[in-house]
Amino acid sequence: MKKTTILDLVSRKLAPFMLLFGLYLLSYGHMSPGGGFQGGVVIASGVILLFVAQGVGTTASLFPFRTLSLVEAAAFLLLLAAGLAGLAAGAGFLGNPMAGVDVRAVPRVSMILVYNVLIGLKVGAGISFVCMYLFREGR
Amino acid sequence: MTEGLVVWVMLAPLLGAVTALLGKLLRPLQRPLSILGTASLAVPAVILTLLLGPVMSGESLRYALGGWPEPYGISLVLDGISWFSCAITTVIAAAVALFSLGRRRYEAGYFFFLLIMVAGMYGVALTGDLFTLFVSFEVVAVTVYVLIAWEETDTGLAASYKYLILSTVGILFFLFGIFLVYRDLGVLSISLISRALAEAGGVRNTRFMHLALAFLCGGIGVRTAFIPFHTWLPEAHAYAPHPISAMLSGAMIKVSFFALVRVVLEFGGTYLFELLMWIGAVTALAAVLSALAQSDVKRLLAYHSISQLGYVLAVFGAGSALALTASFSHALNHALFKSLLFLTVGAAVSFTGHRNIHRIPPLGRTMPLFSAAFFAGALSISGIPPFNGFASKGLITTGMEGSAAYPLLWVTSFLTIASFIKLSRIFLPGPRRAGTTPSSGNSNQGSVPGILQTSVVTVLAILCLGTGMFGGSMAHGLYRIIHGTAPDAIPRLFSAKKLLGVLPAVLLGTAAFVGVSTQWGRQIAGRIRRMAPELRTVLLFFFVGLLVFAVVAY
Amino acid sequence: MTWILICAIFVVGLWGITHQANMVKKVMGLSIANSAIILLFVYYGSLSGTTAPIEGSGDPMVDPLPQALMLTAIVVAVCVMSLALVIVYRLYQRFGTLDIRGVERGAWKLND
Numbered sequence: 001m002k003k004t005t006i007l008d009l010v011s012r013k014l015a016p017f018m019l020l021f022g023l024y025l026l027s028y029g030h031m032s033p034g035g036g037f038q039g040g041v042v043i044a045s046g047v048i049l050l051f052v053a054q055g056v057g058t059t060a061s062l063f064p065f066r067t068l069s070l071v072e073a074a075a076f077l078l079l080l081a082a083g084l085a086g087l088a089a090g091a092g093f094l095g096n097p098m099a100g101v102d103v104r105a106v107p108r109v110s111m112i113l114v115y116n117v118l119i120g121l122k123v124g125a126g127i128s129f130v131c132m133y134l135f136r137e138g139r
Numbered sequence: 140m141t142e143g144l145v146v147w148v149m150l151a152p153l154l155g156a157v158t159a160l161l162g163k164l165l166r167p168l169q170r171p172l173s174i175l176g177t178a179s180l181a182v183p184a185v186i187l188t189l190l191l192g193p194v195m196s197g198e199s200l201r202y203a204l205g206g207w208p209e210p211y212g213i214s215l216v217l218d219g220i221s222w223f224s225c226a227i228t229t230v231i232a233a234a235v236a237l238f239s240l241g242r243r244r245y246e247a248g249y250f251f252f253l254l255i256m257v258a259g260m261y262g263v264a265l266t267g268d269l270f271t272l273f274v275s276f277e278v279v280a281v282t283v284y285v286l287i288a289w290e291e292t293d294t295g296l297a298a299s300y301k302y303l304i305l306s307t308v309g310i311l312f313f314l315f316g317i318f319l320v321y322r323d324l325g326v327l328s329i330s331l332i333s334r335a336l337a338e339a340g341g342v343r344n345t346r347f348m349h350l351a352l353a354f355l356c357g358g359i360g361v362r363t364a365f366i367p368f369h370t371w372l373p374e375a376h377a378y379a380p381h382p383i384s385a386m387l388s389g390a391m392i393k394v395s396f397f398a399l400v401r402v403v404l405e406f407g408g409t410y411l412f413e414l415l416m417w418i419g420a421v422t423a424l425a426a427v428l429s430a431l432a433q434s435d436v437k438r439l440l441a442y443h444s445i446s447q448l449g450y451v452l453a454v455f456g457a458g459s460a461l462a463l464t465a466s467f468s469h470a471l472n473h474a475l476f477k478s479l480l481f482l483t484v485g486a487a488v489s490f491t492g493h494r495n496i497h498r499i500p501p502l503g504r505t506m507p508l509f510s511a512a513f514f515a516g517a518l519s520i521s522g523i524p525p526f527n528g529f530a531s532k533g534l535i536t537t538g539m540e541g542s543a544a545y546p547l548l549w550v551t552s553f554l555t556i557a558s559f560i561k562l563s564r565i566f567l568p569g570p571r572r573a574g575t576t577p578s579s580g581n582s583n584q585g586s587v588p589g590i591l592q593t594s595v596v597t598v599l600a601i602l603c604l605g606t607g608m609f610g611g612s613m614a615h616g617l618y619r620i621i622h623g624t625a626p627d628a629i630p631r632l633f634s635a636k637k638l639l640g641v642l643p644a645v646l647l648g649t650a651a652f653v654g655v656s657t658q659w660g661r662q663i664a665g666r667i668r669r670m671a672p673e674l675r676t677v678l679l680f681f682f683v684g685l686l687v688f689a690v691v692a693y
Numbered sequence: 694m695t696w697i698l699i700c701a702i703f704v705v706g707l708w709g710i711t712h713q714a715n716m717v718k719k720v721m722g723l724s725i726a727n728s729a730i731i732l733l734f735v736y737y738g739s740l741s742g743t744t745a746p747i748e749g750s751g752d753p754m755v756d757p758l759p760q761a762l763m764l765t766a767i768v769v770a771v772c773v774m775s776l777a778l779v780i781v782y783r784l785y786q787r788f789g790t791l792d793i794r795g796v797e798r799g800a801w802k803l804n805d
Binding site: 211299 | 707712716719723726727730733734737758762765766769772773776777780783784787788793794796797799800801
């Protein structure tokens with residue numbers, strides 16, 4: 001299949017913005033539409049756009065399989081750790097360990113932000129991984 | 140304090156799963172990290188033992204995740220039914236995980252999925268609201284799809300696909316049921332639904348709740364695999380890796396069954412009992428007939444899972460407090476002996492590389508301990524004293540006293556004996572030479588079971604014997620766990636009348652076996668074997684079943 | 694009217710699952726039927742208000758609970774669909790066909 005210049009150029013220019021928008025959704029999900037899963041999916045769609053247009057080989061040099069699976073595992077681990085932090089602070093599993101502390105600097109943020117970012121990373125890495133695996137040619 | 144422990148039941152296997160996942164990424168540490176992950180199953184075991192006291196006195200422990208209260212938050216509930224469900228999961232999961240550790244070919248990734256599945260099953264058991272029940276079901280299902288196809292055989296992949304389609308359709312209807320509940324009652328917590336329905340004057344007096352109950356039952360029914368929702372089970376259980384078959388038959392369908400029990404009881408759906416009883420009895424009989432016709436050893440066992448689940452369901456449908464105890468006790472016993480059977484027969488299959496009953500040479504001399512364990516399992520499932528099948532079948536007889544469906548179960552019991560006479564030829568002590576050299580030409584042949592596997596199987600066999608010998612006191616304890624009070628009277632299990640009752644069953648079973656072995660019997664068997672349904676027929680079965688439930692509910 | 698449309702989407706999904714022989718189309722059917730259920734929840738939730746459920750706006754908000762539930766259901770559906778596609782891909786590599794009848798004929802060795 002012949003690749004056009006338009007596809008090549010647009011995908012390269014568009015993908016960073018998609019990743020950025022995904023990160024925006026992650027970090028503002030606690031007070032506006034968005035959140036972990038949505039942000040993660042948008043990040044993954046940026047990655048998918050890249051490898052649909054550029055081929056899996058090129059994209060895999062940017063997002064190696066091993067890194068993706070490591071990010072996914074680490075996010076899972078950290079997510080459990082964040083939940084356990086609530087348990088340790090006496091607020092119960094997945095509770096807010098800062099509930100008793102008066103935080104002035106970042107109002108209304110609490111643990112939701114942490115969960116959103118971790119979930120977003122996990123979802124983004126996971127979905128990109130699955131799609132790259134399916135798109136891998138040959139094997 | 141004790142409430143705080145409940146969440147650890149679910150957390151421990153999750154942490155174990157993360158450990159195993161790390162083991163997958165850090166290659167050299169694969170083995171120790173898998174062992175560490177498996178060891179996490181000790182935590183639920185200890186917690187459940189600690190919490191047995193409160194549960195037996197009829198308390199139900201609630202734990203709200205994140206400290207959010209009931210109508211909005213997710214809460215975990217540990218009462219008698221969920222304690223029992225968790226206990227079965229723990230025992231079977233520990234046995235299966237240890238057995239898998241004994242085979243080097245299962246890597247850390249396998250343990251990751253296994254432990255996530257266990258965590259999901261704890262979720263199904265412990266959840267306090269319908270939506271979390273849905274999510275836990277899906278967690279279990281996704282891992283099961285992966286695990287069935289784990290060895291990437293053609294059949295495994297196809298079975299996994301079939302199960303995926305059917306159970307996802309089932310769970311869609313389950314979601315629709317949840318929608319109806321949310322629309323009419325505005326709550327999803329099971330205890331609040333129960334209260335709201337009681338205020339409305341029962342399920343029958345509401346406009347849509349009986350329909351919702353029918354959809355919920357249909358959705359869970361696919362996981363529980365009773366007729367007409369059973370069609371995925373023979374393939375999925377037969378072509379999964381052997382430890383996974385044990386896990387599916389032993390624990391997964393039981394956990395779904397307990398979810399069904401909880402939903403039906405809390406919704407006050409006693410009018411469904413009659414239907415469930417007949418479905419159970421028909422399931423038991425039809426599945427055992429199919430089982431008798433099979434020549435593939437694992438398919439035969441899979442059909443027996445359906446059949447034994449029919450027993451469990453039928454006696455649950457009988458409705459009395461004792462019947463519920465009988466049903467649960469048979470569920471426990473079936474979990475023990477069926478996982479034992481799957482593990483031993485699976486070992487025989489991977490040792491010889493054959494799946495056909497008539498191709499596997501008699502292995503009695505090659506694997507003496509496995510043969511002994513197999514016979515313990517086979518005697519249990521046939522209901523021969525003093526093994527545990529006899530104990531729970533005795534309870535079932537009492538629980539279903541005077542019911543019109545009981546004759547079907549009685550016929551099932553001797554057909555079960557017949558099919559296990561057929562199966563047991565693979566573990567008979569054969570001629571001295573045969574079976575010592577595994578057949579060549581098969582890539583995964585000749586793996587002699589190691590010491591870990593042998594000890595797991597032995598422990599399961601001893602448990603089968605133990606729960607049979609002390610069947611009376613087991614039933615007593617079970618009654619207290621479920622109902623929170625001591626029973627009035629548990630019937631004597633080893634009375635002379637019951638012991639004598641086994642004799643005609645054995646004779647008829649032998650006669651049935653002889654009948655199947657004749658030319659004529661073989662032809663019929665072949666015809667039944669070829670009736671294995673395609674995916675499209677399977678889906679039609681599902682819709683018909685759903686319709687039946689909806690009509691009866693209406 | 695909307696209820697009927699949602700119902701139609703659901704039926705289309707189920708029709709796809711039962712009547713298409715192509716395995717990918719079956720997965721599509723699942724996805725469509727699942728979307729119908731999701732629409733059902735979200736539409737029902739939206740009947741009770743007019744604005745998005747964000748703290749601080751004065752107007753009556755829509756019921757946020759169905760949205761939260763459906764977000765979870767979407768996540769679950771994504772997992773199932775991606776796994777289904779991986780399995781279909783593997784089956785295609787093995788059997789060289791996407792036709793479920795061909796796969797089933799090849800897979801079950803009932804009379805071995």
